[in-house]
C-alpha cells in the first residue's frame with residue numbers, strides 16, 4: 001500500500017505534473033453575469049415591457065434592464081437605504097440617457113407582498129434574493145399573481161452542496177441572514193413548482209461566475225487573501241470595525257471562496273407562468 005503510494009506520488013505523478021499544470025492554466029471559458037442579460041434578450045420582449053427587479057438592492061440591474069432593452073422597470077427592495085442609493089444611481093444614469101430616468105422607478109417593497117396589480121408584469125428579475133425570504137410559498141404565489149399568463153421569472157441563486165460542512169453552513173447562514181432551507185435546491189424547486197411555475201430552463205453554473213470574475217479581474221483571489229487576513233488577525237479588524245462588521249466581511253469573503261471550491265453552486269432558473 002505504502003509503496004504504491006510512493007510510486008504513484010513520487011515517481012509516476014511528477015512525470016506528468018508540468019503538463020497537468022499547463023492544462024489547468026487554460027481557461028474552461030466560464031460564463032459571466034452577462035449570461036443573465038442574454039437570457040432576457042432571448043425572450044424577445046418588446047420595449048416598454050413591464051419588468052420587476054425583485055430585491056433590486058442599489059438598482060444597478062434595474063437600470064441595465066432599462067438601458068439595454070428599454071423596458072419599463074420597477075425595482076423594489078425592503079431596505080430604505082437601497083432605495084435611496086438606487087435613486088442616486090438612476091439620477092447619474094439619467095445624465096447620460098434621459099430616457100432611462102423615465103423608464104425606471106424604485107420603491108420600498110418585499111417579495112411576500114409585491115406592491116403591484118394582478119397580471120401586470122411580463123418579467124420578474126430576481127437575482128440573489130431568495131436567501132432572505134422567510135416564506136418562499138408566499139413569495140412565489142405573489143410572483144404568480146403579478147405576472148401575466150406567459151410571463152417569466154428569472155432567478156439567479158446560489159445553493160449549498162454536500163461539500164459544505166454543517167458547522168460552516170450554520171455559521172454562514174446565521175451571519176448573513178440566510179434562511180437555511182432556501183439553500184436547498186429541492187426546497188426552492190418545490191416552492192416554485194407548488195406555486196404553479198413551469199421550468200423553462202435550469203442552468204447549473206457551479207463556479208463559473210467566480211471563475212469568470214477571477215479570470216477578468218482577480219476578484220476571487222482578493223477575497224481569498226482577505227479571508228486569510230481576517231482569520232489570522234481577527235482582533236485587528238474587530239478593533240477597527242466591530243464584531244458584526246467583521247463577521248459579515250468574513251461571511252462575504254468565505255462565500256466567494258466556498259463557491260470556487262464547490263461548497264456553493266450557482267444556478268439560473270427561467271420559469272414560466274402558464
Ligand SMILES: C[S@@+](CC[C@H](N)C(=O)[O-])C[C@H]1O[C@@H](n2cnc3c(N)ncnc32)[C@H](O)[C@@H]1O
Nearest residue numbers: 055056057077078079110111127128129132133
Ligand atoms: C444580495 S442582495 C442582491 C441585490 C440585487 N438583486 C443584486 O443582484 O445586486 C439581496 C437583496 O435582497 C433584498 N431583500 C431581502 N429580503 C427581501 C424580501 N423579502 N423581498 C425582496 N427583497 C429582499 C435585500 O435588501 C438586498 O437588497
